Amino acid sequence: MIENYLLEQFVAFARFGTLRKASEELHITQPTLSRSMKKLEDELGASLFHRENSKLSLNETGKVAAECAEKALAANQDLIDHVLRFDRSLRTITLGSCSPYPVNELVPLLQEQLPGKTLTTELNNEDARLIAGLRSHLYQIIVLHEYPEEKDLFCQRYIDEQIYITVPEDHPLAAKDAVTFEDLLEYRILMTAHIGFWMDVTLSKLPPSNLLIQSSLDALGDLIAASSLPFFNSDRMIHSSGDIPGRVSIPIVDPEAKATYWVCCLTSDQQRFRSLFNAIRGSMIRGSGK
Amino acid sequence: MIENYLLEQFVAFARFGTLRKASEELHITQPTLSRSMKKLEDELGASLFHRENSKLSLNETGKVAAECAEKALAANQDLIDHVLRFDRSLRTITLGSCSPYPVNELVPLLQEQLPGKTLTTELNNEDARLIAGLRSHLYQIIVLHEYPEEKDLFCQRYIDEQIYITVPEDHPLAAKDAVTFEDLLEYRILMTAHIGFWMDVTLSKLPPSNLLIQSSLDALGDLIAASSLPFFNSDRMIHSSGDIPGRVSIPIVDPEAKATYWVCCLTSDQQRFRSLFNAIRGSMIRGSGK
DNA sequence: CCGTATTACGCTAGCCGTAATGATG
DNA sequence: CATCATTACGGCTAGCGTAATACGG
Numbered sequence: 001m002i003e004n005y006l007l008e009q010f011v012a013f014a015r016f017g018t019l020r021k022a023s024e025e026l027h028i029t030q031p032t033l034s035r036s037m038k039k040l041e042d043e044l045g046a047s048l049f050h051r052e053n054s055k056l057s058l059n060e061t062g063k064v065a066a067e068c069a070e071k072a073l074a075a076n077q078d079l080i081d082h083v084l085r086f087d088r089s090l091r092t093i094t095l096g097s098c099s100p101y102p103v104n105e106l107v108p109l110l111q112e113q114l115p116g117k118t119l120t121t122e123l124n125n126e127d128a129r130l131i132a133g134l135r136s137h138l139y140q141i142i143v144l145h146e147y148p149e150e151k152d153l154f155c156q157r158y159i160d161e162q163i164y165i166t167v168p169e170d171h172p173l174a175a176k177d178a179v180t181f182e183d184l185l186e187y188r189i190l191m192t193a194h195i196g197f198w199m200d201v202t203l204s205k206l207p208p209s210n211l212l213i214q215s216s217l218d219a220l221g222d223l224i225a226a227s228s229l230p231f232f233n234s235d236r237m238i239h240s241s242g243d244i245p246g247r248v249s250i251p252i253v254d255p256e257a258k259a260t261y262w263v264c265c266l267t268s269d270q271q272r273f274r275s276l277f278n279a280i281r282g283s284m285i286r287g288s289g290k
Numbered sequence: 291m292i293e294n295y296l297l298e299q300f301v302a303f304a305r306f307g308t309l310r311k312a313s314e315e316l317h318i319t320q321p322t323l324s325r326s327m328k329k330l331e332d333e334l335g336a337s338l339f340h341r342e343n344s345k346l347s348l349n350e351t352g353k354v355a356a357e358c359a360e361k362a363l364a365a366n367q368d369l370i371d372h373v374l375r376f377d378r379s380l381r382t383i384t385l386g387s388c389s390p391y392p393v394n395e396l397v398p399l400l401q402e403q404l405p406g407k408t409l410t411t412e413l414n415n416e417d418a419r420l421i422a423g424l425r426s427h428l429y430q431i432i433v434l435h436e437y438p439e440e441k442d443l444f445c446q447r448y449i450d451e452q453i454y455i456t457v458p459e460d461h462p463l464a465a466k467d468a469v470t471f472e473d474l475l476e477y478r479i480l481m482t483a484h485i486g487f488w489m490d491v492t493l494s495k496l497p498p499s500n501l502l503i504q505s506s507l508d509a510l511g512d513l514i515a516a517s518s519l520p521f522f523n524s525d526r527m528i529h530s531s532g533d534i535p536g537r538v539s540i541p542i543v544d545p546e547a548k549a550t551y552w553v554c555c556l557t558s559d560q561q562r563f564r565s566l567f568n569a570i571r572g573s574m575i576r577g578s579g580k
Numbered sequence: 581c582c583g584t585a586t587t588a589c590g591c592t593a594g595c596c597g598t599a600a601t602g603a604t605g
Numbered sequence: 606c607a608t609c610a611t612t613a614c615g616g617c618t619a620g621c622g623t624a625a626t627a628c629g630g
Contacts, residue, residue: 001298002366004291005620019585029622034586036620044370046377054584054628064376068369075365076292079358080334086354087336295595310609319597324611326595344603344610 002043004076007069009036010048014058014066082136089137092118096130096139099123099196101161101236102261106143109283113276123196134266141273145197145259154270155262156277159284163198163257164233164249165189171230171248178253181205188212190231192220201256202232292333294366297359299326300338304348304356372426379427382408386420386429389413389486391451391526392551396433399573403566413486424556431563435487435549444560445552446567449574453488453547454523454539455479461520461538468543471495478502480521482510491546492522 012022013033023030037056041048048062058066093114097103103121110119122139124130130142131150147155165184167173173183181202190212193199202211212229214220224231224244233249243249251257263280265273302312303323313320327346331338338352348356383404387393393411400409412429414420420432421440437445455474457463463473471492480502483489492501502519504510514521514534523539533539541547553570555563 001294001363002370003293003295004366005293007369008291018583020583030585031587031623032621038586039620044373046373048373051585053630054586056585060380061373061377065369065373068365068372072362072365072369073291075358075362076294079297079355079362080292082358083334083336083338083351083355087351090350308609320610321598321612322596328611329595341610343605344608346610 002040002072004073006036006040006043007073009033010040011066011069011073013037013056014062014069017057019056085137089140092120093141094139095119095121095141095143096124096133097121097143097196098125098127098130098145099143099161099198099259099261100194101234102143102158102263104240105159105236105283106141106263106280109279110141110276113279123194125197125200127197131264134264140265140269141276142264144262144264147260147262148264152267153264154267154277155264156280158261158263158280159236160258160260162235163201163252164235164238165230165252166233166238166244166247166249167230168228169246169248171228173230173250174248176250179250181252181254181257184230184252185210187230190214190220190223190227190229192217195232197259198232205254205256292330292362294363296326296330296333297363299323300330301356301359301363303327303346304352304359307347309346375427379430382410383431384429385409385411385431385433386414386423387411387433387486388415388417388420388435389433389451389488389549389551390484391524392433392448392553394530395449395573396431396553396570399569400431400566403569413484415487415490417487421554424554430555430559431566432554434552434554437550437552438554442557443554444557444567445554446570448551448553448570449526450548450550452525453491453542454525454528455520455542456523456528456534456537456539457520458518459536459538461518463520463540464538466540469540471542471544471547474520474542475500477520480504480510480513480517480519482507485522487549488522495544495546 009022009026009028012026013019016022016025019030019033019037023033026033037049044065046061046065048059048065050057050059050062093110095103095106095110097106100123103123107119107121110117124133127144127146127148130139130144131148131153133139134142134153143158144155147157165173165179173179173187176183184206188210189206191202191214193213193215194217212223214223220231223229235251238249263277265277299312299316299318302316303309306312306315309320309323309327313323316323327339334355336351336355338349338355340347340349340352383400385393385396385400387396390413393413397409397411400407414423417434417436417438420429420434421438421443423429424432424443433448434445437447455463455469463469463477466473474496478500479496481492481504483503483505484507502513504513510521513519525541528539553567555567560567
């Protein structure tokens, strides 16, 4: 068995080419590195270096060893990452979502159902990365916008969301009952960057030059109030924040402008979150009754 | 970074369940293990054990950690194996073959073409394992009985071999020009275990009870001389060792009883073995001219 | 001479074992 | 009291840094 401190030093040499540079990077002295490299060769029982003229370089075996050493160190780092992540997952709940609205709705529910747990949330555009995060205990609960086929996931159908465009009452579009993305091609539209997968949807339907993307939510609010530019909205958002005087919201009828959300956890966590999923179902019934 | 000696001790505990057993297995003392497990928790910054009633067991995080630790240790062992194998491959040539006859032919050629190198040979029934061995530098040259499609292999068509059955002149089969495996069903046949993939062929065509398999080649030779039992032979073997007085050899005409050999190396080694492959082609031309 | 690697030497951190203590059934 | 884990103590290995040496462009 080769200790990792030797591999770390060896990989540093392989990367930086000379003992001096590597020793500086690792904040150890050159003689220490020199000694370690000898020790590594000794413990492996194979020559790894080509030595000539006070110049040290990897030989063919050394190159093979450097590759393998990186893998071994990566496995070690994996261990640390996985353990810390899992340990954290026992005390904290991280909600990963493809879209911000479900987060708003779920956060109070999670806080109520999982008292004493720290709750953090994260937007992530790609369903695949959300699922991978769930498996690696980066997330405990995720919200997807497509039903996943994966067998190790327990999924509960959640709310729908329909995208609207909100315009001033005197806007050319204001009279319409419905619009398509195509209708929006001639306008510049305000939006925020923090809308999860909806960003991918809008970018696939509208050219970037049409979109005035604000990274700050505050800035977006100010611009909406101060300008008469159209901006994206959704039935859910309108419902929860109420109508804005002097503006009308028109539904976008493209199929891409409507999504069904799914709340998922690992099947191995299903029992643990049973009452939470019950509460989610309950909230949907109450929500529809409003 | 977690040092591997800690992981080794941790995995031993995970396997054997108590510090005592693990300490005995590792030939270290119990207090040492106890201290190491604390150190591991400390360095990871996570609790790994459930401690109660002077009983130590893994908690959920510990189970995750044990799995990852095994992977990390496996990666470390991989490093050692790969490096030693590669280093060895620079000084020695290991020939892996699916069949013994090509080995007999190739060994003198290899010794002539690669002077100063240590030469070892190994029979291996499965082509897939020969190819894997080539890739991991366990072998440098292999002989297959089917053309492999793998792109990282350089392959050279080699000799054919045809299996015969050798019987006494007064044997019922002696009069035949050709036989099939089916004809052999009623006889007990002498053979050796060291015939590579031919063993798989015979076992697929004849019941094991028909085969008198000798592990020692000497024993087989003695039995052939002392008994009148049929035994397997091949055109190549007959050619090189000459006819045995009082015996006749009859070809087995099933397609399975004929093989074409392929000599292969890694394409990355192709240049290194160029003259060797030339010599192999040369030997085949001379061989056919005889 | 400056930059490189190796060798020599002394320090000390940390790993180990022994012995003692605690806890449990 | 037998078994298992933890704590306490002292020895010693081995990894470290400093300083000196060697070698080349």
